[in-house]
Amino acid sequence: MKIVNIVPGFGGSFYCGNCLRDSAFTQSLREEGHDAIVLPMYMPLTATSQTKAEDMPVFYGAVNIYLRQQFPLMRRMPAWMEKFFDSAPILKFAASKSGSTRAQGLEKLTESMLLGEKGYQNKELDHLVDFLKDHVKPDIVHFSNALLLGMAGRIREEVGVPVVCSLQDEDVWVDAMEGSWIERIWNLMTEKGRDVDAFVSVSSWFAGVMQEKMHIPSEKIHMVPIGVKPGQYEASLPAANPPAIGYLSRICEENGFEILVDAFIRLKADPQFIDLVLIATGGMTGDDKPFIRRQLKKLAKNNLGKCITILDEFTPGKLGGFFKSLTVMSVPVLKGEAFGLYQLEALASGVPLVQPALGAFPEVIRSTGGGVTYHPNTAEGLAAKLAGVLTDRAGLEQMSRAGRRSVEEKYDSSLLTGKMLEVYSQLVRK
Numbered sequence: 001m002k003i004v005n006i007v008p009g010f011g012g013s014f015y016c017g018n019c020l021r022d023s024a025f026t027q028s029l030r031e032e033g034h035d036a037i038v039l040p041m042y043m044p045l046t047a048t049s050q051t052k053a054e055d056m057p058v059f060y061g062a063v064n065i066y067l068r069q070q071f072p073l074m075r076r077m078p079a080w081m082e083k084f085f086d087s088a089p090i091l092k093f094a095a096s097k098s099g100s101t102r103a104q105g106l107e108k109l110t111e112s113m114l115l116g117e118k119g120y121q122n123k124e125l126d127h128l129v130d131f132l133k134d135h136v137k138p139d140i141v142h143f144s145n146a147l148l149l150g151m152a153g154r155i156r157e158e159v160g161v162p163v164v165c166s167l168q169d170e171d172v173w174v175d176a177m178e179g180s181w182i183e184r185i186w187n188l189m190t191e192k193g194r195d196v197d198a199f200v201s202v203s204s205w206f207a208g209v210m211q212e213k214m215h216i217p218s219e220k221i222h223m224v225p226i227g228v229k230p231g232q233y234e235a236s237l238p239a240a241n242p243p244a245i246g247y248l249s250r251i252c253e254e255n256g257f258e259i260l261v262d263a264f265i266r267l268k269a270d271p272q273f274i275d276l277v278l279i280a281t282g283g284m285t286g287d288d289k290p291f292i293r294r295q296l297k298k299l300a301k302n303n304l305g306k307c308i309t310i311l312d313e314f315t316p317g318k319l320g321g322f323f324k325s326l327t328v329m330s331v332p333v334l335k336g337e338a339f340g341l342y343q344l345e346a347l348a349s350g351v352p353l354v355q356p357a358l359g360a361f362p363e364v365i366r367s368t369g370g371g372v373t374y375h376p377n378t379a380e381g382l383a384a385k386l387a388g389v390l391t392d393r394a395g396l397e398q399m400s401r402a403g404r405r406s407v408e409e410k411y412d413s414s415l416l417t418g419k420m421l422e423v424y425s426q427l428v429r430k
Contacts, residue, residue, distance in 0.1 A: 001424060002035040004136055006151070007144040020316065021168075021202075021226050021341050022144050028227075028417040037136070039128075041148070107181040110173075114188045116150035125151055132159045140424050146170045146199075146214070149192035162197040162427035167210045167221075169338045172254075190214045197427050200224050200420065203360035206338035224420050226339050227413035233348035234320060235404040238327040238396045243273075245386065246326035246351065247280040248314070248342040249333075252288045256332030256356070261295045262379030263332075265302050267386060276390070281311035281322055282342075323349035327396065328389055330354040332377055336361060344411050347371075347403035352396055354385055367410060370403020 007022040022038070029036035112119035119125075132138060132155060141155050143165040156163045174185050193199070193214050199221045201207035207221055245264060249255045257280070267273045284292060292310075299305050311322060329346040336359020343353055343364050353371030355361040365371045374385035389396065 001140065001421075001428070002136070002138045003029055003140045003142060003424065004037055004039055004132065004138040005142045005144065006039045006041060006148060008041050008148075022166075024228070024413060025417065025420070028229075028413045029421075032414070032417055032421070034421075039131075039136075107177050107185070110147065110177075110185060111181075111188065113147070114150040114185070114192055116152075116192070117154060119150060125154060129154050129158050139428055140164060142166070143196075144168075146189055146193065146210070147173060149189060149196065152192060152195035156195055156197070162424075162430070163195065164198045164200060164423065164427070165193075165196045167199055167201040167206060167338070169206075171209060171213065172335070172337075186213050196220070198222060198423055200423060202226050202339040203363055205360040205363050209338075222423050224416055224423070225411060226341050226344060227411045227416035228341070228344045228348055228407065229413050230348050230404070230408045232316070233323070233345065233407075235348065235350035235400075236324055237350060238352060238400050239325055240327065240393070242275040242277050243327040243390055244277045244279050244325055246322065246329040246346070247278070247282070247331055248319070248322070248329065248345065249282045249331045249340075250288070251280055251282055251284045251292055251310070253291050254334055256334050256377070258291075258295060259332045259334075259377065259379050259382055260330055261298060261308075263382040263386060264308075265299070265304065266379060266383040267390075268302070268304055268307065270387070272391070273387075276307070278308045279311065279322065279325060280308065281314045281319075283312075283314055319345065320349075323351050326351045328352050328354050328371075328386065330382065330386070332356050332382055333359065333361075334377065335359065339364065343371075344407055347411075348407045350400040350404050352389065352399035352403060354382070354389055356382075368403050368406035370399050370406060372399075 003026075005022060005026050007019065026036045026038050112121060116122070117125055128151060132141065138159070138161055141159065141161055141163050143149065143152065143163070145168055146165055147170055149165060152163045152165070155161070170189070174189070175182055177185060190213075193216060197220075199210070199216055201210060201221060201223050202225055204223055207223055210216060211218070211221060245260070247257065247260055251257050260278070260280075264276070264278045267276055296305065296308070299308055313319075314322075323346065326346070326349075329342070329351050330353070331340065331342060333340070333356070336356065339360050343355070343361075346353060347368055347370040353361075353365065355365060355371060355373050356377035357373040357375040358377060362373050365373050372385060372389060374381045
């Protein structure tokens, strides 16, 4: 089967679990003998990608779509100028300067992208459809997320193949928009969702969220969780000397880093945690740097500046040492998450989780037995739960073994790739 995965490229400045998931899934399809390729959007695939560089063109180049949206004159730019702004050096420069992942200010661009052939990026859609029809000729086209649905109708009609769409954290982007834009964008996504043959959610919880927001019929939605390759992770028992709390995600306010810092300060006031350290990694955007400086100043004010380590390396091949150094891991995302790849990476490495009872976190904890949840998602709540977990060595080791075993039995990517292929096969046979 020939499968095209259309995924957003990103600047590579922070840990993007969804991006890593898409890349690893394509590689897993190849290992199963299928002809799977990734078509990047906005920016090239980065060094964090687990797929091979294939010199695929970048569609909807970030510079071009921004210029067309903001400046009416640029909507008639000549072909040579389009190629210049889509060139690798220009896109790499744009990626290096990318400072924000916030939706505020990008409402009109989001709407234009969802409008497809009626949006200001219609030329990019023409290029993509022509490329799929004339060069790739796929059996299935799979979108990484529902914010890309403006392309679905044209692809389904002109390429003549089923279209599948993953659902993963779209609400984080849309619900952060200004005022009436939230309802406007959800309505547009609902309309464009009718052009999709099947939706695939990464968790049962998020399937329910998106069914309500996009009015997706039950028969059209499937649940296939995120998976990893257990063999790529070396499991070990939780570190004891020194005990360490880990954090793996983009280091920002939305992902709860301040809650973790404040909880750490509370724990360090207790003499039994005198040796406890905090180790964080996952990168940042330019927007995040002032926030991180404030957290570091807060730690320094409490004489804890030397108790935190922020690691720069967070690519897949560099995380082994990070996990080996941890006793537990916590990423207290303020509003929860659709899944969180970092949870499986920690569990596969034998690191128990302490997560807020939000989003899909309770679903993952129940399924794996590899951690605990707490409520409410405050520094006080997290500190209390961490204190109980860190002082129970037998419980830590039990969760460590259970988490690793569950990843092997339930979240092995080869098993989950088979489930996704079942969805594809049903659509192709129709």
